[in-house]
Amino acid sequence: MQPSWEKHYAERTQKVTGSIIRELLKLTQQPDIISFAGGLPAPEVFPLQKFQEACNTILGSQGPQSLQYSTTEGHPPFRKMIAEDTAREGIKIPPDLVQITSGSQQALDFVGRMLINRGDKIVVESPTYLGALQAWAVYGAQYLTVPMDEHGMRMDKLEEALKANPKFIYVLPNFQNPSGATLTLERRQELVELADKYGIPIVEDDPYSRLRFEGEHIPSVLALDARYRNQTEDNYNGNVIYMSTFSKLLAPGLRLAWVIAPKEIIQKLIFIKQAADLHTSTFNQMVAYEAARDGYLDKHIEIIRTTYHERRDVMLETMDEVFPTEVKYTRPEGGMFLWASLPEGMDTTEIFKKAVEQKVAFVPGTAFSPDGGEKNSMRINFSFCGPDDIREGITRLGTLLKELVYSK
Amino acid sequence: MQPSWEKHYAERTQKVTGSIIRELLKLTQQPDIISFAGGLPAPEVFPLQKFQEACNTILGSQGPQSLQYSTTEGHPPFRKMIAEDTAREGIKIPPDLVQITSGSQQALDFVGRMLINRGDKIVVESPTYLGALQAWAVYGAQYLTVPMDEHGMRMDKLEEALKANPKFIYVLPNFQNPSGATLTLERRQELVELADKYGIPIVEDDPYSRLRFEGEHIPSVLALDARYRNQTEDNYNGNVIYMSTFSKLLAPGLRLAWVIAPKEIIQKLIFIKQAADLHTSTFNQMVAYEAARDGYLDKHIEIIRTTYHERRDVMLETMDEVFPTEVKYTRPEGGMFLWASLPEGMDTTEIFKKAVEQKVAFVPGTAFSPDGGEKNSMRINFSFCGPDDIREGITRLGTLLKELVYSK
Numbered sequence: 001m002q003p004s005w006e007k008h009y010a011e012r013t014q015k016v017t018g019s020i021i022r023e024l025l026k027l028t029q030q031p032d033i034i035s036f037a038g039g040l041p042a043p044e045v046f047p048l049q050k051f052q053e054a055c056n057t058i059l060g061s062q063g064p065q066s067l068q069y070s071t072t073e074g075h076p077p078f079r080k081m082i083a084e085d086t087a088r089e090g091i092k093i094p095p096d097l098v099q100i101t102s103g104s105q106q107a108l109d110f111v112g113r114m115l116i117n118r119g120d121k122i123v124v125e126s127p128t129y130l131g132a133l134q135a136w137a138v139y140g141a142q143y144l145t146v147p148m149d150e151h152g153m154r155m156d157k158l159e160e161a162l163k164a165n166p167k168f169i170y171v172l173p174n175f176q177n178p179s180g181a182t183l184t185l186e187r188r189q190e191l192v193e194l195a196d197k198y199g200i201p202i203v204e205d206d207p208y209s210r211l212r213f214e215g216e217h218i219p220s221v222l223a224l225d226a227r228y229r230n231q232t233e234d235n236y237n238g239n240v241i242y243m244s245t246f247s248k249l250l251a252p253g254l255r256l257a258w259v260i261a262p263k264e265i266i267q268k269l270i271f272i273k274q275a276a277d278l279h280t281s282t283f284n285q286m287v288a289y290e291a292a293r294d295g296y297l298d299k300h301i302e303i304i305r306t307t308y309h310e311r312r313d314v315m316l317e318t319m320d321e322v323f324p325t326e327v328k329y330t331r332p333e334g335g336m337f338l339w340a341s342l343p344e345g346m347d348t349t350e351i352f353k354k355a356v357e358q359k360v361a362f363v364p365g366t367a368f369s370p371d372g373g374e375k376n377s378m379r380i381n382f383s384f385c386g387p388d389d390i391r392e393g394i395t396r397l398g399t400l401l402k403e404l405v406y407s408k
Numbered sequence: 409m410q411p412s413w414e415k416h417y418a419e420r421t422q423k424v425t426g427s428i429i430r431e432l433l434k435l436t437q438q439p440d441i442i443s444f445a446g447g448l449p450a451p452e453v454f455p456l457q458k459f460q461e462a463c464n465t466i467l468g469s470q471g472p473q474s475l476q477y478s479t480t481e482g483h484p485p486f487r488k489m490i491a492e493d494t495a496r497e498g499i500k501i502p503p504d505l506v507q508i509t510s511g512s513q514q515a516l517d518f519v520g521r522m523l524i525n526r527g528d529k530i531v532v533e534s535p536t537y538l539g540a541l542q543a544w545a546v547y548g549a550q551y552l553t554v555p556m557d558e559h560g561m562r563m564d565k566l567e568e569a570l571k572a573n574p575k576f577i578y579v580l581p582n583f584q585n586p587s588g589a590t591l592t593l594e595r596r597q598e599l600v601e602l603a604d605k606y607g608i609p610i611v612e613d614d615p616y617s618r619l620r621f622e623g624e625h626i627p628s629v630l631a632l633d634a635r636y637r638n639q640t641e642d643n644y645n646g647n648v649i650y651m652s653t654f655s656k657l658l659a660p661g662l663r664l665a666w667v668i669a670p671k672e673i674i675q676k677l678i679f680i681k682q683a684a685d686l687h688t689s690t691f692n693q694m695v696a697y698e699a700a701r702d703g704y705l706d707k708h709i710e711i712i713r714t715t716y717h718e719r720r721d722v723m724l725e726t727m728d729e730v731f732p733t734e735v736k737y738t739r740p741e742g743g744m745f746l747w748a749s750l751p752e753g754m755d756t757t758e759i760f761k762k763a764v765e766q767k768v769a770f771v772p773g774t775a776f777s778p779d780g781g782e783k784n785s786m787r788i789n790f791s792f793c794g795p796d797d798i799r800e801g802i803t804r805l806g807t808l809l810k811e812l813v814y815s816k
Contacts, residue, residue, distance in 0.1 A: 003647040005672055008575055008609055010525045010547070013676055043472030051475065055463040064451030067459065067659035102510055102663075106685040113546065117418045134683045138521065139418070167416055201416055239411040251475030253690030255510075264413055268421055275542045277514040281689055282661030 012138050024352060028361040034393030035361040036380045039177065039336065042311075044386075045304045046251045047291060054290035058283070066283050072274045073266075074100025074258070075285035081293060082258050089223035091232050097260055099269045102280045104207060104257035107243040108135035110272050111203055114265070115167050116141050123161045123169040125153045127339070127368035127377065129177050129205065132170055141167075143370035150330060152176065152183030155190040162198040168241075169195060169202045173221055174209040175335025178368045178379035182333060185218050192225045195239050204242045210301050211248060212334035213309035222260060237262045246288055248336070249301055254284045307383075308336065314387045315380070315394055322398030324405045329380075336383035339365075342376045343405065349375070351404060360396040420546050432760060436769040442801030443769040444788045447585065447744065450719075452794075453712045454659045455699060462698040466691070474691045480682045481674075482508025482666070483693035489701060490666050497631035499640050505668055507677045510688045512615060512653040512665035516543035518680050519611055519649060522673070523575050524549050531569045531577040533561045535747070535776035535785065537585050537613065540578055551778035558738060560584065560591030563598040570606040576649075577603060577610045581629055582617040583743025586776045586787035590741060593626050600633045603647050612650045618709050619656060620742035621717035630668060645670045654696055656744070657709055662692045715791075716744065722795045723788070723802055730806030732813045737788075744791035747773075750784045751813065757783070759812060768804040 028035040058066050073079065079098040086093045101107045108131060116122070118140030124132070126145035133143075144161040146153050153171060162169075171191065173183035183191070195202050204221045219227075222242040229238050245257035259269060273279065291297075312332065319329060319340075329340040340362075342348065348364040355361060365377030385393060436443040466474050481487065487506040494501045509515045516539060524530070526548030532540070534553035541551075552569040554561050561579060570577075579599065581591040591599070603610050612629045627635075630650040637646050653665035667677060681687070699705075720740065727737060727748075737748040748770075750756065756772040763769055773785030793801060 003604075003609065003645075003670070004607065005609070005670070008523055009676075010521070010523055010528075013522045013680075038477075040477055043476055046472045046475045048467060048472060048475070052464060052467045055467070056460065059456060059460045059463070064454045064456060064659075067454045067456070067661040068451055069448055069655075069660045102685045102689075105683075109684045113418070114421045115416055115418055120418075131686075138680070138683055196411075199412065201411065201413070237411075247477075251472075251691075252477045253475040255685065255687075255689045262411070262413070268417075272421075272546070275513075275546055276517045276684075277510045277663065278539075279663075281510075281663045281692055283659075284689055284692065 012140065015137070024349070025363070027356045033356065033359050033361055034385060034389050034396070036382070036385065036393060037361040037363045038381060038384055040381070040384045041248055041252060041304075041336070042307055042383050045307050047300050050291050050296065050300070051251070051287065054287045058286045058290050062286055066286050068282060070279055070282040070285075072270050072279045074098065074280065075282065075289060078285045078289040079258075081289060086260060089219050091223040091226045091236065092234065093236055093260055097236060097263060097266055099259045099261070099266050099273070100280050100285060101257045101259060101273070102277065103247060103252070103255040104205065104243050104245040105131050105135060106276075107257055107259050108132050108205070109138075110259070110269055110276070111241060112136040112139040112141065113272055114268055115201075120167040121164055123158070123166045123200075124370065125171060125176065127178050127365060127374045128170065128370070129172055130367050132205070133370055145369070145371060145373070148176070148179055148181055150181055152181045152187055153191070155187050155194065158191070158194055162194060162200055166200060169200055170205065171202060171221065172205045174206055174218070175211065175332045175337070177207070177335070178337050178363070178365070179339040180330040180332030180335060180337050181339075182218065188218065188221050188224050189228075191221060192228050192239070196228065202240045204240050206242060206244045207248050208335040209244070211305060211308060211336070213305055213312065215333040235263065236260070241265055249297060249304070250288055250292065254288055256280065256284055256288050308334075311382045311385070311387060311390055312338070314390045315382045318391050318394040319398070322395050324398075324402045326405050327401055336381055338380050338382060340378050340380060342378075342401070344376060346376045346404065348378045351378075351400070354404075355397060355400055358396045358400050360393045360400075362397070420548065423545070432757070433771070435764045441764065441767050441769055442793060442797050442804070444790070444793065444801060445769040445771045446789060446792055448789070448792045449656055449660060449712075449744070450715055450791050453715050455708050458699050458704065458708070459659070459695065462695045466694045466698050470694055474694050476690060478687050478690040478693075480678050480687045482506065482688060483690065483697060486693045486697040487666075489697060494668060497627050499631040499634045499644065500642065501644055501668055505644060505671060505674055507667045507669070507674050507681070508688050508693060509665045509667060509681070510685060511655060511660070511663040512613065512651050513539055513543060514684075515651040515665055515667050516540050516613070517546075518667070518677055518684070520544040520547040520549065521680055522676055523609075529572055529574040531566070531574045531608075532778065533579060533584065535586050535773060535782045536578065536778070537580055538775050540613070541778055553777070553779060553781070556584070556587055556589055558589055560589050560595055561599070563595050563602065566599070566602055570602060570608055574608060577608055578613065579610060579629065580613045582614055582626070583619065583740045583745070585615070585743070586745050586771070586773070587747040588738040588740030588743055588745050589747075590626065596626065596629050596632050597636075599629060600636050600647070604636065610648045612648050614650060614652045615656050616743040617652070619713060619716060619744070621713055621720065623741040643671065644668070649673055657705060657712070658696055658700065662696055664688065664692055664696050719790045719793070719795060719798055720746070722798045723790045726799050726802040727806065730803050732806075732810045734813045735809055744789055746788050746790065748786050748788060750786075750809070752784055754784045754812065756786045759786075759808070762812075763805060763808055766804045766808050768801045768808075770805070
């Protein structure tokens with residue numbers, strides 16, 4: 001009998017297909033395109049020399065141990081360093097509440113695996129992070145979207161969604177991907193209280209908080225939840241699963257991220273990770289720790305901040321100059337993305353194709369919506385391209401947008 | 409409201425708990441124990457210097473690209489090398505039928521994610537690989553066990569299981585973990601034909617085939633299936649999902665493995681991996697390729713073979729000397745494990761505790777059975793401990809077994 005895979009697929013696999021967005025984004029890989037579509041860090045800021053030194057140091061000092069199997073939880077000094085860095089938020093996290101994952105995409109997958117039954121409702125911001133939607137599609141998630149404004153998720157709209165008894169609230173409070181918006185302190189406090197009132201967990205995805213160029217750092221939802229429960233000086237046992245990553249602080253090719261959560265959740269994550277991939281690369285954890293420790297990471301993040309700050313400024317200045325005034329865009333205080341909204345009725349998926357012809361690219365807003373919304377918006381990345389390319393690319397995009405807006 | 413996670417867990421998570429075996433194995437981590445329990449490669453054979461050279465070469469030649477995000481499928485030259493190595497089996501595999509995974513535990517997880525609905529039946533050898541049982545527990549697999557003898561899975565018992573309409577057949581044909589048994593050529597051919605007759609896919613897990621010390625190499629089930637379908641000179645489009653790993657050939661701490669399968673399956677795996685962890689570490693793939701290429705891997709595997717061959721010989725010689733004749737054990741022609749069977753009625757989980765008191769450890773057989781079988785057997789690893797420790801540890805174990813067998 002010729003093999004027929006179709007009938008062997010699990011129910012979840014039958015629904016797994018390529019997205020239109022993924023197909024569109026292949027167009028951005030032509031070499032002469034200035035692409036603001038990707039979410040890539042600037043390769044210029046990768047700490048190559050430090051990393052090379054760290055590789056040699058680790059192979060010398062740890063020897064074969066650095067290439068051997070290791071614990072599912074993660075490399076102990078690495079977890080300890082992460083716990084200590086978290087203490088700056090005014091919350092004392094013991095290292096055993098830190099789980100290392102292979103990138104934060106894996107943390108999103110594990111959260112889905114742990115919490116989502118087919119048909120469960122998840123509260124997300126609109127727009128929200130594409131990778132989370134991809135991770136949770138496997139588990140059959142349904143979504144309740146809460147609109148955002150320039151101050152992040154609108155709390156006056158959240159309570160309505162919580163009454164529908166969702167599994168958890170997914171929030172990206174700092175320089176959100178894709179919108180660039182930051183949730184204010186007041187709203188974070190409100191979020192903590194509302195989640196507590198309805199007994200709904202919060203999944204806080206925080207890749208960018210240390211990439212702030214201006215304004216004051218706002219404590220994480222994790223830290224605020226701990227304060228709300230008076231758990232700042234003890235083991236955290238609250239309502240938040242927090243995740244962050246080294247992809248934007250050191251280098252994404254290492255696939256290193258982490259989760260901080262109550263002991264009970266970490267325990268589950270250990271079993272989940274054991275079954276999923278045993279553990280994250282021993283060598284990469286040791287090398288990243290070696291490179292980051294003793295204050296190097298802080299100094300290195302300064303370089304990233306300065307670089308992205310300049311690029312954001314160049315982008316906003318050029319936009320102010322060349323974009324039609326009918327196009328509104330966010331002015332993020334950090335991170336890697338901003339969000340532009342065109343007049344109602346315009347469709348950025350259509351505009352994307354015209355932009356590619358003009359050799360410039362972005363991601364159409366609808367990629368960030370679980371329900372086909374955000375049609376007239378686009379995500380624009382400012383971390384990857386250098387200042388000259390930003391000026392040139394934004395000018396091309398502005399010219400096209402003017403044409404389209406004024407011909408309407 | 410105090411957070412209560414319990415009611416938020418997905419159905420699959422509620423069943424996720426620590427195994428008794430996992431708890432037992434913690435006992436083997438005392439420093440003065442000679443442990444044959446783990447499945448660790450000998451750290452002495454890790455190619456440290458070559459690896460260090462490769463790190464420096466890659467950081468020099470590839471620069472920031474080696475630390476950047478990369479494709480979900482895997483590093484192209486790495487996939488090409490794997491495809492070319494596979495050609496030795498007499499089957500032509502194009503590189504785009506190779507998917508890189510983060511260890512073969514991840515490949516097992518992805519197979520489960522792709523194929524298993526809750527309650528689906530999977531055909532496994534008895535005993536079978538513990539890691540597969542862990543991976544598929546998440547997806548609610550049920551098992552149909554087929555007994556093995558010294559020639560691997562018994563084909564006369566397989567057909568019965570296939571009539572129960574399983575989702576796939578899981579087979580570890582070379583120096584099986586845990587039994588050390590190798591499936592004969594005749595049985596492999598029979599397996600291919602039976603699977604074809606009933607239209608049931610085969611998942612071939614092959615971490616050890618290149619670690620053969622004696623006897624002739626037997627072609628993979630993948631290659632035999634291709635031959636059966638006359639697909640040896642074309643794209644493979646048969647019945648087998650094949651997986652192997654660099655964990656036993658280079659070093660497990662890199663978390664590098666691969667899957668070879670028909671295009672349709674690879675396509676699904678790309679979407680699954682995209683959602684699960686985006687891609688495997690760019691740096692690790694580049695460095696492993698750089699270290700392995702141009703024949704180095706072949707030469708290096710010679711060293712591993714020689715080392716494990718000696719250790720297996722020392723172990724078997726010592727067992728022949730000190731084990732009671734009532735204890736039967738396999739004589740694997742390669743790999744890392746052998747399997748000892750005690751007289752019926754003896755319980756190796758009980759004996760494990762006594763062995764740990766005598767400062768020697770193994771894994772009780774029941775860990776490798778989905779239905780609590782294999783109670784009177786044990787898995788013994790011969791790759792990790794050096795010859796002196798093997799002699800000493802096996803002597804301790806033999807002394808204990810004699811006491812127990814003769815006091816019965």
